[in-house]
Amino acid sequence: MAEKDTKSLKSILQKPVKLECKDLYEYLKTRSADVLERLYDYPTICLAVYRELPEIARQFVIRILFVEQPVPQAVIASWSSQIYVKEHTAATAILGDLGVWRSAAIPGGLPAWELSATFKRNLKIALLGGGRPWTMVNVLDTDSKARDIAFLDNYAMSRWRCVLHYMVGGATKGPDGETISPDAVRILLNANLMKRDENDGGPVITRQGFQFLLLDTQAQVWHFMLQYLDTCEQRGMSLPECLSMMFQLSFSTLGRDYSSEGLSNTLLSFLQHLREFGLVYQRKRKAGRFYPTRLALNITNKNSVAISDDDTQHDKGHIVVETNYRVYAYTDSSLQVALLGLFTELLYRFPNLVVGVLTRDSVRQALRGGITADQIISYLEQHAHPNMLLHEHSIKSKSPLPPTVVDQIKLWENERNRFTFTEGVAYNQFLSQSDFITLRDYAQSINVLIWQNERNRTMVVTKNGHDDVKKFWKRYQKGGS
């Protein structure tokens, strides 16, 4: 009889790698306490970190922000009601992880929490004022050629699309004849969004790359910037400096110019990179002033929606999905068409319109490529044509898409999840049927049997049960022989 570990099988059957999108918390959690302390030296980073905290944790911080001594842990525990004790523990853990507070002892030996002095000082500065102004706010005379918001939006999107086009079209040039710098290519390669082709060494898009393309722009920018920051130490840039610069931009006002006067050289080159990706607009390299664009604002917010009293124009969607699974996309962008082609079967193409249909095969192909049903649905939702949004009123569903289509895409995904993977050990090549049956019945009686086949005398038991079964088998063999 032979035992075989089925582990290797699992790695073959494993689902394709999913694109990992970290949020700020997950990103910072992996940094050392030392780095965190250096980061909290910037009010901007404190503000950004504060906003990323869970709701209760934010209340804790603001409650002890103005308290000078450490606060006993028991006191803080008494702030949240009993039913939500789980959330309370999670919040305390996160605050500890991020080094926002650390445990301290107060006279009497009670354990207490104390806010990190740097964090506390700088959060107070951000909230109430005081301290040095942020780096980019030197007074400027009014710009003679001030740029309006529409221009900035346009600029930002065209720059960003350039990056995306590059990913889809490889080395071919974008529609405006623009390419991206080798630096950006390096980041894409580094982030596993593209890889060197085995034949000619040119960069080609990876599976993660496709998933990346399906994200909304905000999430794309954030993911991209994180990858950028990972490489910035290699570039000889200081991470805290860059991160604080990025958050300063994210907290700036759209349509306003800021001064690049007094920025260090590393920051200036960082600014040039941001300019390339469209996060800031600068007329000339040495203009001395720059405009942050919408891409840079609220960078950590994955899908924030502007709720304002004046209706600002947003990116208009272009996709119409019908209940008969037809997808009409009013676009002439080859990027959009390529993305749509990932999960639809394209039928017709007109100068400004592409018609496709969602079929089981086309969706399954996308699923095989590692794209999830949720990603497909969220892509279609994000780009839904304004007229699709109008339908939302009549049927009280949250999504602008026809519910049948949404459900079907999810069902198609579930179809693929018919396998459940369990680690186990296989027993086979039993010498007699009775041996097999005895062992099988034993395994069944202690609830460790996963699968068995009487005809070819094979059974699989769970990994935990393996030892027991093995012992039993040895005893049985001894007793039997």
Add this chain to the structure above:
Amino acid sequence: MAEEDDGKEYRWETGYEKTWEAIKEDEDGLVDGAIADIIQKGKRKRQAQKKGHSRLGMMRHFYVIVDCSESMTIPDLKPTRIMCTTKLLEMFIEEFFDQNPISQLGVIAMKGKRAEKISEMAGSSRKHIKALSQMSKTQLTGEPSLQNGLELALQTLKMIPSHASREILIIMGSLTTCDPGDINTTIDTLKKEGVRCSVVSLSAEIRICRHLTVETYGLFSAVLDDSHFRDQLMQHIDPPPAAQTQENSLIKMGFPHNQSEETKEPALTMCMCHIDSNDEPSKLTAGGYQCPQCGSKYCELPVSCTSCNLTLVSAPHLARSYHHLFPVNHFREIPYTKQRELCYACQKTFTDLEKNVYQCDLCKQIFCIDCDIFIHDTLHICVGCTTIPMAAQNIHLREPIYKQNSQHSTQ
């Protein structure tokens, strides 16, 4: 013919009649502005109608009789007549209790030539809405019997003391009624008892229904589509003018308050409202409202005490009804000529798209159309009059004027 006498056109003939004549293209050849105008006028119409009531029957006892016969399966209202009716009735009941807190309502279904009580007369919306959703799931069979429905409602309404206003609203899908006797005698009794009957027909005008409403001073309407249906239902939210037979009297009411003293822990008690229900059994709790007469506890107000029959209310509930007595003055519609930059209430910046703005005669402040509707439909106070001290003094001095109702004096 009775319907010729009142000299009015039918509602569905007036409302949207020849709307195309009102639509005029603007300079750019667009009709958006004109259409917006028509919609605005429609919105304001309801509040304009509010005027003129003087003595109102604010304590209402209201029966809704719903046709549950086969004709309700017709899908001319989407998705079907019955589904549409249930949805709108749910909304109606919520709004009804919101605007008439110390009133009571009950629901009756007519099907298979019978009438059956879906929910008893009660003062809270939750029970009715639950009953309604159950009703819509039952099978719709046979023909309705108008007479049986009316008689069943009358049985309960007869017992109501005379100070309350008695009303019946019938939602009729069928074009026929199958009655055991002469319906005219029933109509006569209804008239004698001062029950106001209104009918909303989902199909067409039916003579007997029209006759019923004319005799009992109710309203008759046939609906055009679902939004018109809604408007027709919502007409019945505001209390009707008090009927001639209605007496003025003083009603004994209890004002429960939390009995527990500050110092001692309140005792755990069971509430009376859930004591009989199986799916939501009564729980021992400390809070609640106790009847000052017999001490039974209830979790919600207003309610009528099940053991001593005292009506239990809270002062705000009475106050909720005051706005029927002091309706906000109708605002004057004036063309927008850049008088002000902002709407006084919501701070909306007026743009050139604004055709008309609305001015309160008392405080002279200017409002946008949305605020005009919000103030009259929901808020029931003028934002200008209550924030400007001079105007506020006037409003507090205002007194309700009770004059004898003129509408029914012709009788």
Add this chain to the structure above:
Amino acid sequence: METEARTVDNKEKECSLLVIVLDTNPSQQIIRRDSHHVTQILDSICAFSNAHLMQRPQNKLAVLDCHHHGTEFLYPTPGRPLDIRQVDGQYEVFTLVEKTIKQKLAQIISDAPKMSGPCESLLAGSIAMALSYITRLERNRPLGTRINARILVVTGSNECASQYMTYMNVFFTAQKQNIVLDVCALDKSLTLLQQGCDITGGQYLRLPQLEGLLQYLLWVFLPDPETRLKLVLPPPVKVDYRAACFCHRELIDIGYVCSVCFTVFKSPPPIAGKPKKKKVRQM
């Protein structure tokens, strides 16, 4: 795990709108006692407003000022916002809020007509204005988003029974629109507004002392209603909903109510005839 991701997703599409109604009527006891209190209150309100904006980028703020001659918006002001540059380490948006509020209030106070004598603060009207503002934002919100609105009233005035009806209409409107009404009483306890908190499910707090106002505000009023469930906060006050009778103005347990005009009497008056002309019971 999927549901968890969903809820986070939905959170992003929500925005919490805080409307502060600040009573600056000079007739208030606390202001007459020491005019420095105004600055102190204002500073606390500014810091509190910014703390609210700091919670999440989507959060919105409006501040209304209820002065003795009328109600005006302090923030946001119509038209272009002030052009403000950072002067210190404070977040630009926060600086803007603080400057706008202070500048606008200074303008209101200097423009105010002279007061002939002490007069009441028309808080009910100011709340009505706040409700109209919230309703407009609610109307214009983008599809698929939600606005959780609440109103915080900060006042040291006494309440006046003459506004009873306005208050009740305002409370019920707020309840209907799912707007929470919070009240922070700086001086006397306010029974009417207390009822409003109870009806709308808001917090009522009477400040024991003016010192530490900011801490009280942050502690009790900063969490939005959803978070409040998770925190231990002052228990709801017992509100007395008894009616006062028209004849003796006493609070009664059992009364007689006119079926037409809802006037409450303690005992049936000798002639319960048709009321020709009657004054409505004011609280």
